[in-house]
Amino acid sequence: MTAAQVTLCFLLRDAADGEHVLLGTKKTGFGRGKVVGVGGHLEEGETAEQAACREVMEEINVVVAPEDLVPAGTVDFVFPARPEWNMATTVFLTRAWDGEPTESVEIAPAWFPVARLPVERMWADAEHWLPAMISGQRIAVRVALAADNENVAEVRTEAWVGPV
Numbered sequence: 001m002t003a004a005q006v007t008l009c010f011l012l013r014d015a016a017d018g019e020h021v022l023l024g025t026k027k028t029g030f031g032r033g034k035v036v037g038v039g040g041h042l043e044e045g046e047t048a049e050q051a052a053c054r055e056v057m058e059e060i061n062v063v064v065a066p067e068d069l070v071p072a073g074t075v076d077f078v079f080p081a082r083p084e085w086n087m088a089t090t091v092f093l094t095r096a097w098d099g100e101p102t103e104s105v106e107i108a109p110a111w112f113p114v115a116r117l118p119v120e121r122m123w124a125d126a127e128h129w130l131p132a133m134i135s136g137q138r139i140a141v142r143v144a145l146a147a148d149n150e151n152v153a154e155v156r157t158e159a160w161v162g163p164v
């Protein structure tokens with residue numbers, strides 16, 4: 001089954017106690033109740049960059065210019081027990097945007113220190129790839145979830161060579 005194309009965009013800013021990342025509590029749909037990255041499905045004909053910019057506008061009401069997106073790599077989420085949930089994710093970081101993140105129907109945003117991510121409220125796989133990407137590693141990750149669709153069965157990471 002072909003994985004759905006999705007994107008995630010992580011806003012980063014410096015604070016007195018180090019670097020912070022914008023995450024948010026998902027209020028609807030897939031992953032409801034979890035702390036997740038801002039993002040979602042690509043629409044027909046959209047590039048990952050276009051989708052990332054649209055999703056940050058829709059979900060947290062900030063404007064990110066495509067040229068301010070920093071490609072961080074890819075994460076393939078594989079759900080062997082629910083292959084229809086499989087997603088191929090293109091991940092971006094950004095340090096430049098216009099506006100203040102605000103809550104939408106989909107997500108309640110909040111800043112978290114990168115050194116103290118709320119891993120107990122995130123997808124169990126997030127700690128295996130998110131800190132590495134935020135630290136500047138460009139990686140291609142394949143996460144296989146366990147049969148319960150929650151725990152992690154396997155994580156494979158390799159260097160990301162970028163779009164071909």
Ligand SMILES: Nc1[nH]c(=O)nc2c1ncn2[C@H]1C[C@H](O)[C@@H](COP(=O)(O)OP(=O)(O)OP(=O)(O)O)O1
Binds near residue numbers: 007008028030037089
């Ligand atoms: N195992 C996992 N770990 C993780 O950290 N994020 C995951 C994940 N599996 C999926 N995601 C993310 C990727 C994607 O941004 C998001 C699901 O996309 P959406 O938020 O767009 O889905 P929804 O069904 O809620 O919304 P619509 O697309 O508007 O219907 O979940």
